[in-house]
Amino acid sequence: MVAPEDADAVVRAAQSGDEDAFRQLYRRQQPALLRYLRVLVGDDAEDVASEAWFQIARDLRSFSGDWDGFRGWTVTIARHRAMDLLRAQRRRPQTSAPVEQLAEVRADDDTADRALELVTTDAAVALIASLPPEMAEAVMLRVVVGLDARTTGEILGRRAGAVRTAAYRGLRQLAQRLAQRDPRPGPRAAEAVPSSGPRSAERDPGSDVRESRHLRVAQSAARDLRPAEPVTSSPAPALKEWR
Numbered sequence: 220m221v222a223p224e225d226a227d228a229v230v231r232a233a234q235s236g237d238e239d240a241f242r243q244l245y246r247r248q249q250p251a252l253l254r255y256l257r258v259l260v261g262d263d264a265e266d267v268a269s270e271a272w273f274q275i276a277r278d279l280r281s282f283s284g285d286w287d288g289f290r291g292w293t294v295t296i297a298r299h300r301a302m303d304l305l306r307a308q309r310r311r312p313q314t315s316a317p318v319e320q321l322a323e324v325r326a327d328d329d330t331a332d333r334a335l336e337l338v339t340t341d342a343a344v345a346l347i348a349s350l351p352p353e354m355a356e357a358v359m360l361r362v363v364v365g366l367d368a369r370t371t372g373e374i375l376g377r378r379a380g381a382v383r384t385a386a387y388r389g390l391r392q393l394a395q396r397l398a399q400r401d402p403r404p405g406p407r408a409a410e411a412v413p414s415s416g417p418r419s420a421e422r423d424p425g426s427d428v429r430e431s432r433h434l435r436v437a438q439s440a441a442r443d444l445r446p447a448e449p450v451t452s453s454p455a456p457a458l459k460e461w462r
Contacts, residue, residue, distance in 0.1 A: 226286035234279055241279075245272065248290060251364045252297055258348040258355050259301040267304055271297040291370040294360065298374060346393060353377075354389030361386040 226247070232240035249268065256264035274296050282292055347355050347363075353375075360371040361382065368379035368386075375382065 230282075230284075230286055230289050234282065241276070244289065248293055251290075252293060254344055255294065255356075255359045255364055256297055256301055257344050258359050259298070260304055261348075263304060267300045268297060270300045274300070287367075287370070290364065291366055291374060294364060294366065295374050346396070347389070350389050350392055354385050354392065357382050357385035358389040358393075362390070 229240045229243050233244050249272075252271070253264050253268055256267050260267055271293065275293055282289065284292065347358055349355075350358065356375060357371065360366045360374065361368065366374070368382045371377075372379045372382045377385075
């Protein structure tokens with residue numbers, strides 16, 4: 220049996236036909252893959268993931284690379300299956316929870332901390348899915364799936380620099396949407412204002428503080444979508460079942 224912590228060895232063992240190793244790969248990758256697919260195809264994510272894993276198992280022996288390469292490879296396959304579905308159905312992606320749920324929540328003592336508490340998995344995925352597609356995919360692949368900019372760029376057919384920019388702008392938009400529910404200055408806003416001199420009429424002195432805080436919240440909310448534990452809600456498929 221291959222030690223779970225040695226991810227590269229697990230990939231090699233699965234390629235040699237080790238069914239337990241294949242289950243480990245599935246349990247590690249499936250949660251992040253599903254959340255990414257929900258941004259692309261909504262409620263069809265489970266079906267698309269199943270099709271992707273069928274191809275992953277079928278072509279696993281021909282794969283060449285380590286654990287990081289395997290993650291990028293599986294995302295590429297899943298994305299192709301998702302694009303096939305969208306082209307066939309000729310419809311836009313559906314989200315699993317309405318974004319309006321977040322906007323309906325009233326601000327509390329600390330809006331940033333409160334927003335982070337209220338962003339459930341479904342609501343966070345829905346919020347990211349409401350971004351422009353290039354930003355949504357960049358945020359999901361970079362922050363949620365955890366791929367580097369180069370790998371993400373290869374998947375999306377874009378340069379690494381463009382991916383970094385899209386992910387950052389996406390997080391900024393998420394932060395701004397969270398900040399719209401916080402009309403009051405942040406708790407440290409007063410510190411941002413000099414004790415002497417007139418206050419600018421063109422810009423709220425607390426806006427920079429709020430924007431920075433909400434950007435951190437958006438980043439944290441996206442990172443929280445990364446699964447902390449392997450998926451256990453459904454049994455992992457045996458390697459032979461996919462081949």
